[in-house]
Amino acid sequence: MKADALSPRQLFDGKMHYEIPPFQRPYVWNEEDQWAPLWADVIRVAESHVLADGGEPAVPHHFLGAVVYEAKPPVVGDVTRHMVIDGQQRTTTLQLMIDAVQAVIEERGHVLLAEDLEELILNRSAAFKGKPERFKLWPSKHDRAAFAQAMDPAPDWSGEHRILSAHEFFGNEARAWLTGVPDADGNEPPGTEEQRATALSATLRDRLYLVAINLTGHDDSQLIFETLNDRGTPLLKADLIKNWVFQQGEKIGADAEAWSETHWVDFDDEWWRAEIVQGRHQRSRIDIFVQYWLTMRLSDEVKTEQVFRVFTEYAGPHMADAEGAERLLSEFRKDADTYRALANLPEDTAQGSFYSRVIETMGLAAMPCS
Template sequence: MDAHKAKIPDIVNNSTLIEVPFFQRAYVWKEDLWERFLDDMAFVVQYNRPHFLGTLILKDASVPQQNTSYATRLVLVDGQQRLTTFLIFLKVLCLKMNQPGIFDTNFRLITTRELSLQHGKNDSEAFKCVMDQTNAVPITDGRSSSPIVQAFNYFASHLQMSTLNDYMTVISNVQFVRIDLGPTDDEQQIFDSLNSLGVRLTTSELLKNYFFSRNNITAYQNIWESVFEANESAKAYWDTEIEAGRVKRPLIDIFFDAYFQQFIQKKKYNISVDDKLIYARTDQLANSYQSFVNTYCGGNKNTILDTLKDYATLFQQTFKSDFCSTTIPSDFGIERLNIVIFGLKTTTLIPYVLYLAKNISNLAILNEMYGILESYVMRRIVTRASTTNYTKLFLSFIANEILTPQDLRDRLQVLGGTNSSIPDDTELRDGFEHSKLMNLYSKGVLYLIESHIRPAQSAVVLHGFNNYSLEHLMPKKWRNNWPACPTPLDAEKRDSILLTLGNLAIIPQSLNASIRDSDWSTKKAGKGQEKPGLTLCASGLSTLQDSLTKTDWNEIEIQARALWLYKQAQSLWKL
């Protein structure tokens, strides 16, 4: 067995036949992986830097002294998905460059002009189909159900020549770890060891190995072990996986991303624009730490280690996803902001919130800052504003040392007219009346309003965010048991308005299906203890109490409740 780095010309070329085992599983990559792949390739072209694409296991299957049209025959034991994706991408890139001959010269056998990569039973026809294409346009016939054809179609539609226009830079920088097995090596044993028994190294594990060794065990125990591995509870906290962007990441990796920003946003390090962009990539965070230490800290690891324990302890005290399962206060504070961060998946706030927690000792000021951030995010959620610029925006607050409520308000007000601006009251009202939010966001809006306006002396306990379900007061299937509309246009308007916030409520238990779609009086009263209605299920909920006194529930009542909710939000999330 031999393992070494290799680029694509060293693996797939015009004199080597690589065969996917005939009964190998089919190609299974989907759009989320194709999107990430394109982002990675654009990064390679922009910065002309090496990019590791994964491991390939190849086994020698050549037959000695056999007269063939290729010099070498190899079996692809592992790596089918990434190698297939890469070749499809290169095919589309060459077509878009109007240079299909480059692809054929490099990836078809010299003698027979067959493809150098031969697929198995499941994908051979689809792979040949996309490799025979002469134009980078989606394939729309019956073959489009194949994931391989779908990959071709995705790249044909999304590969932009403005960011991906350099074939040579791609093939010169994309690297694999190539593991070559001899004819007698047991490929199944090696495959199982790499894919089943092996565990992928996380960012935190790579950093632990970088910062500590057998020569500084005491530092490891004092700085790392005492926080991240102190006991089972600590380990469980740091291992908790949180949705961040398109992927799930453990809290310890999210911490190291947020902690890193405390350094790279500081003006004193004078970090170049290109390095800041590179350091922002979470998939290369461990390498970025090392680059930062070597380039901007003179190789002194203590720049990072000196405050690591303090920040990690503060992070653990500040960010708690289990607040989503407990009662939260009515006033602004970190408990409510944790609902915004973890319940509503706005994890881009974390670096700046960590910065505030470390640098503001006055709790009243800190809570006021948290309230401004909650108001900003929730106003934008109600109005369906984009979250695209959140990372850049919140990091700019660290870079500009925004540490007072007035400075934060001023900074947000400056954003007027941009796609990061604060929605004003007119926009907020329009959002309550017309926005159709995803269920999670609707639940978050109603829950945070409910927690704020709930009377302190209420006999009914406010449950945690995760314990509530979203309910449509007028059901989506209203045609079954509700009064008909005068015209089809009126019915269409009803279908639209019932999706808005005025018709939505949070309740601590889901209604029985037979109650959910019943007429209004039955939906309120239920059908006995076995099938309770809204009156019982929603007892004590301030955001719903007045609605349950209505004898009818219609478009007029929905609009009136939307206006009432808007006034509560206007008072809570002030500009």
């Protein structure tokens, strides 16, 4: 394992392609909690350099956090591929921010600065034209269409997505700051537009740092994923299970990527991830379902903190080959659909009233029979 503090230029320079595997959860960052604070940090660094006017800036750089990736064996003529094990939210946001700023800087006529930033977001080789490899980052399946639209807009595309909102946010903020629009307190940004454009471009290239942890082929990426994400972070038990399931699928040669559209479809949506009351605690529906499902399968109590371990122990023998994995996940999907159908029964029916007033309100478990 090798860890380095890298700037965006060092992370994305050359024909790089960071792939977020299909088992990763979709993009979830938002303006209030992540985009706005990140932009404020970027502007604080940029303004510090404008005010320093060649001297020592008060805020020379900003640390973004960590990203863990696994390098793939190189292939002549191909991009240098990396699988993102952890840090997909910040790397996706960083790419969206750089692209949005690049577009505004180009729009304002700072052509050379725009070209410098473009090298961090696109692989310009003709061999990659129209392919995912043209991007430095390729997100998980759920986010790909929106990401491609944000980074390389198509005129006939329509739809809403959190990724598009993030790109729009950074574009609007960059345009306002570069053109000298006062902030909410009436303060105008320092320097001329040229100075601001230069400082912002340099900040995005060289003054942001991530601790990039490059795993070797001998490291257990699943263990590292669990350690990083199962210690008080927002990831759910179901996220850890999804990661494990998809990695097992790849090991046995199953069509794991297709599982995103078959067996795991909609588990990342708001209904499944919404927290509901269970006894004295609030937990996501998907985590509650998995716990109930294991209880039904094992005919034994499964404690909340043991869900991930128990799932892997139970599912492991069933996922020894592609046929067994398909059978197990099909049953898991069928039971999940039954669970959701029960939860969505109208409350003015006897069954719906029972579910709402007894199962969810009182936190009792009722599972479909297999």
